[in-house]
Amino acid sequence: MTVQDNPLQNFNISAFQNDLLTWYYTNKRDLPWRQDQDPYKVWVSEIMLQQTKVDTVIPYFNNFIEKFPTVYDLAAAEEQAVLKAWEGLGYYSRARNLQHAVREVVENYGGTVPDDPKQLEGLKGIGSYTKGAILSIAYNQPEPAVDGNVMRVFSRVLNIDDDIALPKTKKLFESVTGEVISHEDPSSFNQAIMDLGATICTPKSPACLVCPVQEHCEAFKLGIEQQLPIKTKAKKNKKMPYAVLLLRNEEGKVAIEQRPEEGLLANLWQFPMVPLQELEMELLENWFYAHYGVRVKLGKKQGEFKHVFSHLTWELGIYPAVLMEQAEQVTSLTFVDEAELGNYPFPVSHQKMMQFL
């Protein structure tokens, strides 16, 4: 914010609300979580939508609600079943935190999703955005729900050039949104901003010519909508080479293991991976014995590919392997029939391995 201290000076709030809501009432997207205002469904949808596009979420949401229609069903489910329903969606701690929080709602709040800001934000996985989304969408409270869409839209409408990567900037937008939000229909207001950000006020080449709030937009007036919002912060992506073993025992079963309960892809399953950072290929079999307690014999490399995460890249070489001894040894590996693999939640990178089996 550079030009003035109060970004809402000379801004016609009620006219903006009116134009935005009028547009929304006739143009809102028909989404499965908008069929009712069930706070649980709103909650599930908001967690799934974190850093994830609507089109990706829709089938996951439908399947998830079918499997876990109420807080009681989700609270009673096995964690593996919840992760299985989340398989491929990414950010898997969202699923575990959601179930943890739902169990808390069942135990502490009689199964009713709280309508109190403090109680909501005390639940795992619910931060300032999701709190505001649940309060406004499910409970019709005039609470801001500031996400990337809101910051993009209002940075343009009000010509705010603060770095939206900074926490203090998010607080600024929460303050602004708290003043602009409709008290007549806060639920529609927040969803309208999101629809606007997703369909018109998009990151690249926004459709300003058909924007319902064009006449309120300072950036359009100045022709600088493409330069906003300002966002710094670029992370470098580290390369991590691994050998992935498609290891079979004497019965032809395949070795898999569960990843640690913390960190990347926590609690998901995978084929055993050997880090090659500082390891000669000849020593790979020794490393495997030291780590897993079983002797293996590697075959020729069957293929290789990269899998890109937001912060690192796996460079995966795929090797067939066989056990060199009867596996009565103590090992963290689990041997399963190929047909059983579908019962375990795998990250997408390891789902791709299965074609090499």
Add this chain to the structure above:
DNA sequence: AACGCGGGGCG
């Protein structure tokens, strides 16, 4: 305040 945490789609 900085960083870890997935995966897909788009220019």
Add this chain to the structure above:
DNA sequence: CGCCCAGCGTT
């Protein structure tokens, strides 16, 4: 190939 997406928890 880099950026972006209905963010949050941890440190």
